[in-house]
Amino acid sequence: MRAIPLWQDQAPMEEQLGMDPLPQTTDVAIVGGGYTGLQSARNLRDAGLDCAVLEENEIGFGASSRNGGKALVGLKHDASTVARQFGNEIAEGLWRSSLEGINRIEEISLEEGIDCEYSRTGSVYLACRKKHFESMQKESEWLDQHYNYKRVDVPKDELHSEIGTSVYHGGTVDPLSAGIHPAKWVRGLAKTAKQRSATLCSNTRVIQIIRLKDGFQVKTNRGNFISREVLVATNGYTEGLNKSISRRVVPVGSYIIATEPADPSLVKQLSPKARMFYDSNWFLKYFRFTTDGRMLFGGRTTISTSQDLKKSAALLQKDMCEMFPQLASLAVTHSWNGQLGVTFDALPHIGKVDGIHYALGYGGHGVALSIVLADHVSELIAGKRQHSLFSEISHPTYWFYRNKPWFRPFLGLGLRILDKIG
């Protein structure tokens, strides 16, 4: 078993994408070389601005090459819940951004010739309890009534048409969700940022951002330079660089295994429509078959970011085999983890503190939404846009979150209890 993401193994980042020297000055310094940072760099270059992407590890190292590859319609909370908080108009705008994000992946990958295995195969949100299915049905009605948007609710006794297990109590199919190969997508964004002459610096940790009268001094482990603007795009890897930003996003661990390829007839039996699956627990499970027939099975075995990868693999394999006993004979070939950026309102945000821009907080919905937030924040920086819903909604934090997310174990415990009582 290899302790690296299957995706990185299959599509390693090209070394020359990240070999640029640090600039002496630039228009925009971008901290973080994932989807948000790279898509922002592409846009800023198109707007005629110089920019440098500064990535502590190799470009694409973070969640952008570690995720489940599910480009999902919707936000973490139901649209009706968000509408109660922010009103219908804002909620609809936020929700529609997820559709826009999926469309953007399709559009960009076609335009740029990025083969990221994009495929609009749809997703199934699976109900862990009967009452979860009932609230899914209510939400589908709400979406139809308010947004004229159609999902397909599948009761338990018909769910075998979607998935080869009987552990769930029904599910709702979202036909517009899509699947991608995360590492091929992030590599494509990096290549096309480079083609636009964005500066890409790997192994470059930003240590400090000092505000000057006119711009910023950006201090890194490789040296310092001056930038007119700074964009922090570090999502679940946001730690300590700027306290006001760190306090608004909590890094949360998520763990995945991949098996060796299964027989194609078994793949068809367990996932007849090649959907992306995720379930309704807080400690959710998410899974899919890859295009080469491997079961990719993920979940929050813990929300800590440092669980041993052998331990997480054993826990996930047990869950996988309970759900799909037919996979028990397959070897687990890869085990890895990554960090999600979770906000207190479970929404992504764009903001500006101490003059520094940021775009982050996608939770488990960043594949689609990161592209939209990157579009918005880069257009705001380039002066091509005056407003974004993601910067207009307030971005909450709490007094008890100052330096470290010390409360994460308690949060984990609370979520486990919620799952137990349903």
Ligand SMILES: Cc1cc2nc3c(=O)[nH]c(=O)nc-3n(C[C@H](O)[C@H](O)[C@H](O)COP(=O)(O)OP(=O)(O)OC[C@H]3O[C@@H](n4cnc5c(N)ncnc54)[C@H](O)[C@@H]3O)c2cc1C
């Ligand atoms: C295991 C897992 C599964 C997921 N599954 C899904 C899914 O199926 N669907 C979905 O929609 N979303 C999913 N997500 C979420 C999604 O992957 C992320 O929201 C998205 O990739 C965020 O992209 P990003 O560019 O904002 O951040 P990242 O790709 O995480 O990039 C942030 C980068 O910042 C760098 N960095 C941090 N600090 C510094 C510093 N001081 N200096 C320089 N660099 C720094 C880090 O090294 C990192 O590479 C998943 C996430 C994980 C971890």
